[in-house]
Amino acid sequence: MYQITRRVAAWTLMLMGCAATAQTKLPEGPIKIVVPFAAGGGVDSAARLIARQLGTNLNLPVVVENKPGANGSVGGKFVQTAHPDGQTLLFSASTHALAKQVMANPPYDPQADFAAVARVGVAPLMMVISPHLPETKLSEVMSAAKQSPEKWTAALPALGAASHLGTLMFAKQGQLTNLVTAVYKGTAPALTDVAGGHVQIQIDAIIALQGMAKSGKVKPIMVTSAKRSPVMPHVPTAIESGYPKFVTESWYGVWAPKSTPVDRVQFLNKAINEAVQQLTKAGSFEQMGIEPVTESVDDFKKYTAGYVSESADLLKGAGFKPE
Numbered sequence: 001m002y003q004i005t006r007r008v009a010a011w012t013l014m015l016m017g018c019a020a021t022a023q024t025k026l027p028e029g030p031i032k033i034v035v036p037f038a039a040g041g042g043v044d045s046a047a048r049l050i051a052r053q054l055g056t057n058l059n060l061p062v063v064v065e066n067k068p069g070a071n072g073s074v075g076g077k078f079v080q081t082a083h084p085d086g087q088t089l090l091f092s093a094s095t096h097a098l099a100k101q102v103m104a105n106p107p108y109d110p111q112a113d114f115a116a117v118a119r120v121g122v123a124p125l126m127m128v129i130s131p132h133l134p135e136t137k138l139s140e141v142m143s144a145a146k147q148s149p150e151k152w153t154a155a156l157p158a159l160g161a162a163s164h165l166g167t168l169m170f171a172k173q174g175q176l177t178n179l180v181t182a183v184y185k186g187t188a189p190a191l192t193d194v195a196g197g198h199v200q201i202q203i204d205a206i207i208a209l210q211g212m213a214k215s216g217k218v219k220p221i222m223v224t225s226a227k228r229s230p231v232m233p234h235v236p237t238a239i240e241s242g243y244p245k246f247v248t249e250s251w252y253g254v255w256a257p258k259s260t261p262v263d264r265v266q267f268l269n270k271a272i273n274e275a276v277q278q279l280t281k282a283g284s285f286e287q288m289g290i291e292p293v294t295e296s297v298d299d300f301k302k303y304t305a306g307y308v309s310e311s312a313d314l315l316k317g318a319g320f321k322p323e
Contacts, residue, residue, distance in 0.1 A: 030061035033091045033254075036075025038068045041157065041187030042123070042208030046252050047091040049284055050120060053275040064091075068185045070107075071159045072096060077107050080114060084257035086264040089117065093205070094251050094311075097304050098160030101312050104322040111304060114255040115265050118272040119300045121290040122251045124225030125166045126206040126235065128218040130197045138222045138241035141201070142174030149178040154201040155190035156183045159323060162250035163187070165311055166203040166224060168318045173243050183323075194218050205250040206232060206289040224248045231289040251293070251307075253300065269297050 031054070035047045047064050055062035067075035072095050082088035090096065099106040108114070127138070135141045145152040154167050171179045182199055184190035187208040194202045195217045202209070202218070206229055213220040213232065220235045226247055228237055238246035254272055256265060273294040279285050280292040295303070 029087060030063055031055075031058075031086075032088045033062060033064050034075045034079050034088065035064055035066050035091055036068060036072035036096070037066065037092075037158065038186035038188050039066045042205040042250070043091065043093050043187070043252065045207055045288065046121065046290065049279060049288070050091065050254075050272065050275055053279055054271060057275055057278075058271060071099070071103060071183075073099060073103065073107050076110070076114075079255065080108050080257060082257050084115075084259040084261070086256055086260050086268055088257065089268070090114070090255040092253065092255070093161060094307060095158045095161040095164075096253070096255065097308050098311055098315075101308070101315055102160035102164070102320070102322055110255075111301075111308070113258050115258055115260045116297055116300045116304065117254040117256050117265055118269045118276075118297070119251060119253040119293045119295055119303060120272060120276050121285060121292050122249045123205045123207050123288075123290045124223045124229055124249055125162060125203050126209050126213070126223045126229075126232065127166075127170070127201065127203045127221040128191075128194060128209050128213055129202075129221055130194055130200050131216060131219050132197045133200060133219065136219070136221070138236075138238060138243065141221060142170075142176065145176050145179060145201075146174060149176065149180065152201065153180045153182050153199040154203070155194055155199045156181050157187040157190045157202075157204060158185075159183055160311075161204075162248065163202070163204040165314055166248050167201075168314060168320070169224075169246055169248055170201075170203060172318065173238075173246050191218065210289060229289050230286065252290075253304075265297060 033047055033051050035044050037043050051062040051064050067078055079090040097110050099110050156164050187204050193199045210231055212218045222238045222241050223229050223235050224238055276292050276294050285292050
């Protein structure tokens, strides 16, 4: 009798394990990764890299769909209200985490209304200016912008983005109390206007700016990392340029609808971490200027909470008013 009981218990445990494994598998069908910005920017480029590797690993179609607008909240709202089956995901930058801090009427709470899935990487920011300008150094740009603020406008791909915070740091370091900013629907359209001389400055992730900087369509001035970037090694850091406190970065993450089952979120976290590790090994991330991140869901949540707190202090100190 005891042997039979033990055998039944063993079978029960095995069946429970099989059921749990089955639940963590994605259903057949494509995965949609929503990028809340225009195509061609840094977030879009990183998303497409992850999507290709993830599709290969899972043997499923993984498509990227751009839904720009309203400071990234159009795409965010689409994912928030999507069916929580793990097949519709949001791929965004730090911008997403600060919706409550930069929008007067945010359509959602980024931390409470989404399921954090995975943070995939960080990237230093780079400052570029219009190629028609004579300045070549950070100190020269700051001096010129301070003397003639009406002649200098900084492009912001999105409010609350790392580029926005980097621009606030730039203004603080240079004591540029009257720096004019212009908000765009993503990095690509902002960068086009910098190249054309319609606006003068853009500080954004190096992943998005390096192509036009290398081709001479915009002029690189500095990077915000503690040391020079291997993808733009000739560009000095802000520290080297005489501003030791001017250090910041952009980061990228994946979110799912709030009610996505925990086991599905954990499955996606593991799958995305594996994709990141493979892309890192292949050198794909390094070529884009991204430093890979592989961490647990809980670690991602803790990082986001700390980032939001620190960023809120910076925005408040700069006198920023939600729009």
